[in-house]
Amino acid sequence: MQKTEALSPTEPADGGDAQATTPLLRVRGIQKHFASSQGLFRRSHRVVRAVDGVDLDIEAGKTLGLVGESGCGKTTLGRMLVRLDSPTSGGIILDGHNYGAATSHELKQYRQLVQMVFQDPMASLDPRMTIGQSISEPLTVMRICTKKEAHKRVHSLMQSVGLPEEMANRYPHQLSGGQRQRVGIARALALEPKVIVLDEPTSALDVSVRAQVINLLRDLQRDTGISFVFISHDLSTVRYISHEVAVMYLGTIVERGPVDQIFESPRHPYTRALLAAIPIPDPRKEKERQRYVLTGELPSPANPPSGCAFRTRCPIVTDFCAESAPQLERTEDGGYVACHFASLAKSESGSLPVFTDVRLKESIQQ
Amino acid sequence: MLATKFRSRNGPPNASSLNHGNMAHLMQSEKNTLLSVRDLSVEFHTARGVVKAVNSVSLDIKAGERLAIVGESGSGKSIMSMSLLQLVQYPGRITSGSAMLEGTDLLALKGKKLRAVRGSKVTMIFQDPMTSLNPVLRVSEQLIAPMRRHLHLGQREAKERGLKLLAQVGIPDAEGNFNNYPHELSGGMRQRVLIAMAMACSPRLLIADEPTTALDVTIQAQIIELLAKVSKEEGSSVLFVTHDMGLVARFADRVAVMYGGRIIESGPTDQMFENPHHPYTRGLLESIPSITGERPERLSQIEGTPPDLAFLPKGCSFADRCPLSDEVCIETQPASLTVASDHTAACHHSDVVASLGERRLFDAEN
Numbered sequence: 105m106q107k108t109e110a111l112s113p114t115e116p117a118d119g120g121d122a123q124a125t126t127p128l129l130r131v132r133g134i135q136k137h138f139a140s141s142q143g144l145f146r147r148s149h150r151v152v153r154a155v156d157g158v159d160l161d162i163e164a165g166k167t168l169g170l171v172g173e174s175g176c177g178k179t180t181l182g183r184m185l186v187r188l189d190s191p192t193s194g195g196i197i198l199d200g201h202n203y204g205a206a207t208s209h210e211l212k213q214y215r216q217l218v219q220m221v222f223q224d225p226m227a228s229l230d231p232r233m234t235i236g237q238s239i240s241e242p243l244t245v246m247r248i249c250t251k252k253e254a255h256k257r258v259h260s261l262m263q264s265v266g267l268p269e270e271m272a273n274r275y276p277h278q279l280s281g282g283q284r285q286r287v288g289i290a291r292a293l294a295l296e297p298k299v300i301v302l303d304e305p306t307s308a309l310d311v312s313v314r315a316q317v318i319n320l321l322r323d324l325q326r327d328t329g330i331s332f333v334f335i336s337h338d339l340s341t342v343r344y345i346s347h348e349v350a351v352m353y354l355g356t357i358v359e360r361g362p363v364d365q366i367f368e369s370p371r372h373p374y375t376r377a378l379l380a381a382i383p384i385p386d387p388r389k390e391k392e393r394q395r396y397v398l399t400g401e402l403p404s405p406a407n408p409p410s411g412c413a414f415r416t417r418c419p420i421v422t423d424f425c426a427e428s429a430p431q432l433e434r435t436e437d438g439g440y441v442a443c444h445f446a447s448l449a450k451s452e453s454g455s456l457p458v459f460t461d462v463r464l465k466e467s468i469q470q
Numbered sequence: 471m472l473a474t475k476f477r478s479r480n481g482p483p484n485a486s487s488l489n490h491g492n493m494a495h496l497m498q499s500e501k502n503t504l505l506s507v508r509d510l511s512v513e514f515h516t517a518r519g520v521v522k523a524v525n526s527v528s529l530d531i532k533a534g535e536r537l538a539i540v541g542e543s544g545s546g547k548s549i550m551s552m553s554l555l556q557l558v559q560y561p562g563r564i565t566s567g568s569a570m571l572e573g574t575d576l577l578a579l580k581g582k583k584l585r586a587v588r589g590s591k592v593t594m595i596f597q598d599p600m601t602s603l604n605p606v607l608r609v610s611e612q613l614i615a616p617m618r619r620h621l622h623l624g625q626r627e628a629k630e631r632g633l634k635l636l637a638q639v640g641i642p643d644a645e646g647n648f649n650n651y652p653h654e655l656s657g658g659m660r661q662r663v664l665i666a667m668a669m670a671c672s673p674r675l676l677i678a679d680e681p682t683t684a685l686d687v688t689i690q691a692q693i694i695e696l697l698a699k700v701s702k703e704e705g706s707s708v709l710f711v712t713h714d715m716g717l718v719a720r721f722a723d724r725v726a727v728m729y730g731g732r733i734i735e736s737g738p739t740d741q742m743f744e745n746p747h748h749p750y751t752r753g754l755l756e757s758i759p760s761i762t763g764e765r766p767e768r769l770s771q772i773e774g775t776p777p778d779l780a781f782l783p784k785g786c787s788f789a790d791r792c793p794l795s796d797e798v799c800i801e802t803q804p805a806s807l808t809v810a811s812d813h814t815a816a817c818h819h820s821d822v823v824a825s826l827g828e829r830r831l832f833d834a835e836n
Contacts, residue, residue, distance in 0.1 A: 173686035280775040310542035311713055312750075312791075315757035315771040322768065337687060340716075344759035344769065367761060381691035383716030385758050387739045390719045397695055398688040401656050 127161035128331055129185075129218070129299055134158050134194030134204070136180050140406060152406045154180040156355035157194070159432070161348075162299060165325065167332040169346030169363065171339060171378070175402050177355040182301045182335045186220040187211055198298070216246060219292035223304035225284035229276040235262075235287050236272030242294045261290040264327075265320060282313035286320065293324070301333040306341060318345055339382050343367050351375050354413040355405055357432060361439020371435060371446040374414050412444070420445055504533040504707050505554075505675055510567030510577070512546070512553050521780045523549040523562065525731040528806075531675065536701065536708040538722035538739070540715065540754070542776050546731035547711050551677050553577070554709075555588055571675065590620035593668035597680040599660035603652040609636075610648045613667050620671045635666040638703075639696055658689035665696060672704045679711045694721055715758060719743060724812075727751050730777045730787030733806070737813030747815035747824050749792045753832045770832040786818070793831060794819045 136155040155177040162168050172178045183189040185196065187203060195204040203214045222228040229238055239261055240254040249257065259269050265286040276284055285305060292300050302321070306314045318341060324330060336342050342349060343363055350360035351374065359372040370376050380396040400417040403409055409416050415425040424444060432440040512524040524546045531537050541547040553564050554576055569576040571592065579587060593616075596602040604612055613635065614628040623631065629648075636644035639662040652660055661681060668676055678697065682690040698721060701708045710722060718725055718739065726736035727750065735748040746752045756770035774791040777783065786804050789795040798818050806816040809824065817823065823831065 173688060282775060310776065311715075311754055312542060312757060312772040313775065315769040316773070318759070319768050319771055339687070340759045340761045343761055344765055377688060379761065381687040382761055383691075383694075383714065383720040384761065385715035385719050385743065385755060387719040387743050390716075397691050399692075401658055401689065402686070 128164040128198065129160075129162040130195075130197040131158060131160040131162075131185070132195045132197065134181070134184060134196065135192045136177075136184060136189060137192045150406050153355050153408065154405055155184065155191075158352075158355075158357055160350060160357070160360075162331050162333060163347070164298070164331055165329040166347040167325065167334050167345050169342035169349040170333060170335045170352065171337060171342050171349065172352035173337065173402055175354075175405065176352040177405070178335050178352050179303055181352070182220070182303045182333060185299075185301050185333060186218050187214060188220070212246070216295045217297050218299045218301065219295060219297040221285070221288045221292050221300060221302045221305050224308050225281065225288045226276060226308075228288060229284060231276055234273050234275055235267075235279070238276075238287060239272075239291045239294055242291060246295060248295070257294065261294055264293065264324070265290040266316075280313070281309050282316055285309060285317055289317075289320065289324070293328075293330075296328075297330070299331045299333065301335070303335045304337070305334075306338065307336070314341070321345060339367075339378065351378065354403065354408055356413060356442065357440075358414065358443070359439065359441045360432075361435070361437070361441075365437050365439050369437070371439065371441040372414075372443045373418050373420055377417075377419075412442075414443075502533055503530045504535070504571065505531040505576075505709075506568075506570045507554070508568050508570075510550065510553065510569065511565045512549050512558055512562055513565050514562045516561055516780070519780045522731050522782055523779055524553065525782070526566070527728075527731075527733050529726055529733060529736065531707045531709060533674075534702075534705050534707055536698075536710060536721060536723045538710045538712055538718040538725045539728060540712060540718055540725060541728035542713060544776050544779060545728040546779070547728045548679055550728070551594075551679055551709055551711050554677060555592055555594060556584060557594075586620070589616045590671040591673055592675045592677065593671070593673040594677040594679065595661070595664045595668050595681050597683050599657060599664050599684070600652065602664060603660060605652055608649050608651055609655070609663055613648075613663065613670065616667060616670050631670070632666075635670060636663070639663070639666045639669075639700065640692070641666075657685055658692060661685065661689075661693055662696065665693070665700060669700050669704055669706070673706050675707045675709060676701060677709045677711070680713070681710075682717070683712075683714075690717075697721070715743075715754060727754070730782055731779055732787065732816065734788065734817070735813075735815040737810070737815075741810060741813050745810075745824055747809045747813070747820040748788075748817045749794055749819070749823050749831055750788050751815075752823055752826070753791075756830055756832050770830055772832055786816075793833075794822055 134155060135157055138152045138154055140150050140152050158181060160168065170178050170181065180189060184191050187206065191204055195202045198214065198217060203210060206214055236258050239258045243249055243254040243257060244251060258272055262269060262272060267283060267286050267290065279287065306317055309317060321332065322345065325332065334342060334345055346363045348360065349363050349366040350357050351372065353374050359366065359370065359375045366375060367379065370379060377396060377398040381398065384390055398417050403416055411426040411429050415421045418425065430442045430444045432442045435441055435446065507527060507529045510524055510527045514521040514523055527550055539547045539551065549558060549562065552558055554569050556577065558564060564577055567577060576587065576592065610632060613632045617623045617628040617631055633644050633648060636648060641647050641659060641662050647655065655663065681697065682693050685693060694717065697708065712718060722739050724737065725739050725742045726733045727748065729750050735742065735746065735751050742751065743755065746755060753770065753772040757772060759769060772791050777787045783789065785801050786795065786799045789799040792799065804816045804818045806814045809815050809820055
């Protein structure tokens with residue numbers, strides 16, 4: 105099932121990329137296809153392309169924000185990054201080794217370096233294990249230290265995420281949501297990984313507790329130089345915590361680049377629509393804002409549109425978009441965008457380019 | 471959804487509100503209060519003790535007004551809104567209070583009279599559109615039921631109006647979707663169906679409990695626009711329960727902030743955002759990262775967690791998290807005082823909060 109093209113570890117990041125530093129973790133052409141069986145006796149097989157050829161670079165000590173709507177494949181991508189799911193094809197290169205099709209022995213090594221924090225801390229902690237046991241489990245499983253040493257490590261880990269030591273003997277249900285998420289983070293930190301993939305780490309938390317967890321993540325990064333992949337649909341948090349942002353739509357990345365470029369001069373119409381859809385907590389700004397409501401919904405990844413995946417909802421769609429799928433191309437301000445008409449969207453930050461398209465007019469008038 | 475449960479065919483005459491005099495009535499009573507809640511308390515008698523989910527809440531909604539109830543999980547906002555239709559179930563109990571809607575006390579209604587109000591004069595839409603639609607009934611049956619029941623429409627008339635409603639809430643191919651089952655629709659479409667059902671009998675008050683929380687941002691934007699549109703067209707007031715301050719800014723005319731089962735501050739949206747008088751409101755606004763402007767080194771964070779409603783403190787329930795709290799706060803519960811026109815706050819130090827200006831109340835230090 106797993107066919108992975110050989111990717112030599114020394115291969116440069118991108119053909120003509122003149123990057124000063126090699127990224128810590130490189131993802132190249134990663135794909136995940138799920139077979140879905142349908143029909144009588146489940147005979148007709150359809151392939152759902154959950155992730156369809158994604159390239160990413162994660163720099164040491166930096167945060168990559170991964171945003172998109174549900175069903176866009178961001179969680180599947182995150183799970184592949186920690187190799188909870190194995191990619192159908194493509195490479196995950198960490199420290200010069202390709203772990204895209206790693207054996208279980210190699211995976212053990214890999215998982216020490218890349219850890220994950222899940223959305224719902226109640227579901228991801230064993231209700232019958234104390235907090236201390238949960239945090240020390242990775243240490244004992246990986247045989248990194250003896251139980252006694254692990255015990256000591258637990259205390260320093262708990263301290264680093266701001267949990268009082270005496271909580272080590274409590275059970276998950278005795279903790280609040282924010283505290284549970286701190287436990288999840290402490291457990292991910294236990295093996296001193298280089299990268300932590302955080303899948304919607306604050307979505308299950310209350311507003312007033314969210315800022316606590318975000319601040320904690322920033323502090324940890326500053327102190328330990330760890331890298332994060334921050335998967336979220338909460339764009340304001342992504343903007344706050346990320347250095348780079350990648351926007352996913354239907355299994356592919358439609359735009360990526362430095363955080364300020366994505367938020368201040370987004371090129372892809374989908375990125376613009378996402379930003380316009382976020383309500384700003386300021387009634388005055390809200391009233392002045394241009395209403396740009398995206399029509400339609402995310403198409404099924406089992407039956408994606410031809411050409412550009414976004415064309416069914418795009419306000420600036422042309423006939424050409426149905427024929428050819430745009431590739432991620434480098435823009436002059438350091439980002440990548442996959443849109444045939446990205447250059448038209450240049451330098452009009454916050455507002456959409458004016459097209460004579462009827463659908464765009466309609467959506468603005470709303 | 472509610473109306474589908476009610477089998478009785480003999481509704482009282484006042485249930486009919488599909489008349490064209492509606493608008494005229496609205497004009498006449500534009501400044502009038504539609505719903506007036508006084509001293510509403512809801513308690514849950516559990517093994518842990520008495521959980522005071524709602525503590526003598528009073529609020530007014532004017533005709534045609536959109537009021538947002540903001541709060542975290544466990545603040546009592548959902549229970550409060552559900553109790554208006556007496557939907558709180560055992561072990562929950564409404565222990566005191568009244569909710570006057572056009573001369574009738576919603577909390578004193580029983581039996582037939584209560585059923586006549588539910589789904590006609592006052593309707594409700596919930597967070598998860600899948601659980602609030604009956605999975606074994608077609609959309610058509612569920613949509614028609616309230617109209618047959620409350621408006622005494624015949625099957626054909628109800629179907630006609632149902633189709634019109636589906637088109638009105640932006641369901642493409644209303645004819646084709648009319649006979650679908652809920653699972654055949656997407657989340658956004660289901661929420662549109664619920665809105666159509668809720669608007670079917672031109673309610674005076676629509677209660678929307680986190681109607682967009684389960685939806686993606688681009689769909690959320692669509693649903694919010696739709697809610698604003700239909701409520702305006704029908705002249706209905708909306709009680710909008712949410713935890714998202716951005717949505718409040720976009721949608722609401724007035725805001726009431728709940729904390730620990732009480733309304734701690736309420737006022738017109740613009741004033742509440744510009745000049746909050748309660749430290750909790752202030753903290754909520756400070757802790758949200760912005761999608762524009764500068765990114766601070768750290769986010770303001772409110773320390774601690776929301777209070778346990780079973781063990782509410784004697785004094786102010788926010789005192790243990792508040793940077794301004796002193797002995798007075800711990801000893802005595804602040805009364806809700808008018809701080810500006812139509813703006814009330816329950817804080818001993820509201821003048822200090824109001825005079826902060828640009829300065830932050832919740833510092834970003836650890």
